[in-house]
Amino acid sequence: MTLNMAAVTVDLVLLTIRGGTLQVLLIRRGIPPFEGQWALPGGFVLPDEDLDGAAVRELREETGLDPRAGHLEQLGAYGAVGRDPRGRVVTIAYLALLPDLPAPVAGSDAAGAAWQPVESVGALAFDHERILGDGLERARAKLEYTPLATAFCPPVFTVAELRGVYETVWQTRLDPRNFHRKVTGAEGFVEPTGQTAIRDRGRPAQLFRRGPAKLLHPPLLRPASA
Structure with missing residues (x-):
């Protein structure tokens, strides 16, 4: 398809x-274009929808989930000349963070779909490598100042499971006792449910849910090694 005017798409950096x-x-x-190459999921914004609506539709089509199951936010706009060989296309990228998701099912215009570890992602179509890099840095940075890490967790979780999210996203190890102290000391970050569950080594662990805080005070800063 050749485009004769500027078009708008949405692309999703969907992390789990x-x-x-x-x-x-x-x-x-x-x-075409980039037939057979890996890319971020996305598509053109339909005439009767706004940007957020297009992102929500794409998210539902790719995962079958409502965005309220996790976190969805606008990441940025990308409009470099020549980013799309079909013509002038501006894309609005969104960052979505959701708990453990099932195997994906490819849409009608895709030859396949797969979860891939971010460390092993190779060349991507369009400028999606840049968009993915920006999404990863946004996610890692927001874990410092917001309760965003809980978007990767089920409704109730242990502090150890929450620590695992930070360690996975930041790609570093954290001291368990120090992390527990910081998490429970940050006002409104997590709330105890009053229940316990058997986790590692068969020991009961206290269960928490996300608290009302929008920002973490004090923040959980990334170690210099992250």
Whole structure:
């Protein structure tokens, strides 16, 4: 398809944690341009929808989930000349963080879809490598100042499971006792449910849910090694 006027698309950096690794959803393009190459999921904004509506639709089509199951936010706009060989196309990228998701099903215009560890992602179509890099840095930075890490967790979780999210996204090890102290000391970050569950080594662990805080005070800063 050749475009004769500027068009707008949305692209999704959809991150989840599977098997203890941070993974991104990629689709193998089934149509030109970049046929056969991996890319971020996305598509054109329809005439009757706004940007957020298009992102929500794409998220539902790719995962079958409502965005309220996790976190969805606008990442940025990308409009470099020549980024799309079909013509002038500006894309609005969104960052989506959701708990462990099932195997994806490719859409009608995709030859395949798969979760891939972010560390092993190779060349992507369009400028999607840049968009993915920006999404990863946004996610890592927001874990410092917001409760965003809980978007990777089920509704109730242990502090150890929350620590696993930070370690996976930041790609570093954290001291368990120090992390527990910081998490429970940050006002409104997590709330105890009053229940316990058996976790590692068969020991009961206290269960928490996300608290009302929008920002973490004090923040959980990334170690210099991260």
